[in-house]
Amino acid sequence: MMINLFDDSAWQSLRPLSFTRPVADLRVGILTIAEKWKKYLNAEAGFLTIAYLAEKYPANNGAEWFINGSICPDRSLVDAICSLKIGESLKKGNLLIAYRTNTGELLTPDSIVQFDAKNYSESFIRIEFPEDIFKFNHIELTKDFELITHGRISANLGATNTFLGENFFAEEGAIAECSTFNSLAGPVYLGKNTEVWEGCHIRGSFALCHNSQVKMGARIYGQTTVGPYSKVAGEMNNVNIWGYSSKGHEGYLGNAVLGQWCNIGADSNNSNLKNNYSDVKVWEYAVRDFRNTKLQFCGLIMADHAKCGINTMFNTGTVVGVSANVFGPGFPPNFIPDFSWGGPHGFESYKLEKMFQTAARVYERRNSEFNQIEKDILIKVFNDTEAYRHF
Numbered sequence: 001m002m003i004n005l006f007d008d009s010a011w012q013s014l015r016p017l018s019f020t021r022p023v024a025d026l027r028v029g030i031l032t033i034a035e036k037w038k039k040y041l042n043a044e045a046g047f048l049t050i051a052y053l054a055e056k057y058p059a060n061n062g063a064e065w066f067i068n069g070s071i072c073p074d075r076s077l078v079d080a081i082c083s084l085k086i087g088e089s090l091k092k093g094n095l096l097i098a099y100r101t102n103t104g105e106l107l108t109p110d111s112i113v114q115f116d117a118k119n120y121s122e123s124f125i126r127i128e129f130p131e132d133i134f135k136f137n138h139i140e141l142t143k144d145f146e147l148i149t150h151g152r153i154s155a156n157l158g159a160t161n162t163f164l165g166e167n168f169f170a171e172e173g174a175i176a177e178c179s180t181f182n183s184l185a186g187p188v189y190l191g192k193n194t195e196v197w198e199g200c201h202i203r204g205s206f207a208l209c210h211n212s213q214v215k216m217g218a219r220i221y222g223q224t225t226v227g228p229y230s231k232v233a234g235e236m237n238n239v240n241i242w243g244y245s246s247k248g249h250e251g252y253l254g255n256a257v258l259g260q261w262c263n264i265g266a267d268s269n270n271s272n273l274k275n276n277y278s279d280v281k282v283w284e285y286a287v288r289d290f291r292n293t294k295l296q297f298c299g300l301i302m303a304d305h306a307k308c309g310i311n312t313m314f315n316t317g318t319v320v321g322v323s324a325n326v327f328g329p330g331f332p333p334n335f336i337p338d339f340s341w342g343g344p345h346g347f348e349s350y351k352l353e354k355m356f357q358t359a360a361r362v363y364e365r366r367n368s369e370f371n372q373i374e375k376d377i378l379i380k381v382f383n384d385t386e387a388y389r390h391f
Contacts, residue, residue: 001041002062005034005069006048006109008096010128014070015285016303016321016338017130017259019381022049022057024069027227027242028133029140030148030189030207033072036140039147040073041065041082048108052380056373059106066107067098072125072140080120089115095126130301130319131282131293133257134238138186138223141205145169145187157190167204174208176200186222215248227260229366237272238297244366255297259304261362265327270314272299280317283335290334293317303338305359305378312343321388322381323355337388338381347391352382 005024014023024034024047031039038045046060047053047069065081080090081098089099089112099115101107125136145167154169158177165183169190170176176196181188186205190196195213203222208214212226215233226232227243234247237254241247245258249266256270273296274280280298281290302320309327320326321338328343341350356375363370 001043001065002046002060002103003037003041003043003065003067004046004048004060004063004106005037005067007050007069008109010070010126011050012286013129013284014127016319016385017133017257017301019322019338019385020053020259020304020377022047022053022069023127025057026127026133027225027240028072028127028137029142029225030144030191030209033069033127036073036144036147037067040075040078052377056377061106062104063101063106064103065098065100066109068096068126070127071097072127072136072143074124074143076122077120077124080118084118087115089117090120091117092120092124129284129291129293130257131255131295131298133240134223134255135295137225137238137240138205141189141207141223141225142187144207145189145205148189165204170194171210191228209243244368254299255295256300256302258300258302259306259322261305261359262302263307265308265310265312267310268308268312268314270300270318271316272297274316281334282317283319305355309343321385323350323378325350338385340389340391342391347389349389349391352379 007023010023011018025032034045047057048059049057084100086100090097096109099112149169155172160178161176162180167183167187171192173193174190178198179196179200181202183204188204189207191210193211194208197216199217200214202220205223207225209228211228212230218233219235221237223238224236225240227241229244230241231246231248234250235252239253239256241258242260244260245262247264251268254272280293280295284291298317300314300318303322305323306320307325313331315331318334320336324336324340326332326343328345330344332343339350340347360370
């Protein structure tokens with residue numbers, strides 16, 4: 001089966017997280033949305049996304065099914081999509097969920113107005129705003145755990161560990177000693193070649209994706225995902241880290257999302273609850289203003305390549321743009337534009353040449369290549385966000 005995952009208005013409302021990827025490449029739970037669909041459908045997947053991302057995320061020219069990349073799959077939804085005939089679409093109200101074309105007919109959502117629309121009445125999870133990623137992480141992590149581990153047997157861990165509950169799974173190559181794993185409130189998943197160092201206390205739901213590490217003495221309270229090739233330490237609650245990022249020291253992160261290639265300096269913290277317990281507002285690019293999340297708990301939203309220095313203090317609902325570099329004493333603003341360099345004392349533009357030099361070194365440490373495709377995406381984001389950098 002071949003599919004394409006298309007972007008809709010959620011790509012706009014998910015910025016800055018979506019500046020560097022299609023929505024379906026967001027990680028929610030253990031898997032990205034695209035990985036979920038591929039597993040449910042045993043499919044090859046491509047993307048219909050904004051033009052400057054298309055080289056890195058190409059469309060599948062042999063696709064027959066087109067699925068909204070902001071929607072997370074479940075069994076009922078998969079059945080409804082698979083039952084579509086050629087020339088039919090699936091909708092819930094005005095939201096386009098999926099459509100089916102002749103094989104190889106690369107039709108965009110705007111060009112299927114004549115398709116026979118079928119109504120879907122059941123509920124599902126859609127990722128529309130950045131806070132939805134941590135808001136729905138527990139539900140999606142639990143679903144992914146069942147999808148990945150069904151019918152399989154966990155690898156054994158050392159006898160020095162303590163286990164509460166039986167909703168635990170470790171892939172081959174996972175290592176842990178002298179730590180506690182509590183899966184009574186949600187599953188705990190350790191991916192291939194992961195390490196949990198001594199003295200860690202981890203509550204489910206929790207996923208440590210392949211080749212990642214939890215460093216000594218970490219306290220993780222649940223509803224948390226650590227993506228591949230990442231390192232974490234300190235105190236975390238309801239955090240989603242997509243991959244290739246580090247929070248390697250003490251400090252608190254709560255109700256937060258970190259993109260790829262991010263780094264959190266030692267003893268940095270975010271607030272996730274306002275002193276007056278009121279709703280948290282976050283910056284939204286689409287309206288160029290702060291939007292009420294209607295959430296009482298909302299911490300840090302940090303896009304790809306962003307970094308902060310030691311002892312950085314992020315206020316409730318702070319949004320940090322792509323490739324921003326934050327440092328210095330005091331609270332920085334609640335919106336830090338993409339490619340900003342500075343802190344509470346003031347900001348300037350982070351020059352592309354300097355940013356590229358740093359990125360090349362970061363990629364090299366992970367045995368990856370910072371190639372021209374990556375550079376072109378960042379150049380486009382830099383140019384498109386210039387209006388926000390009025391320092």
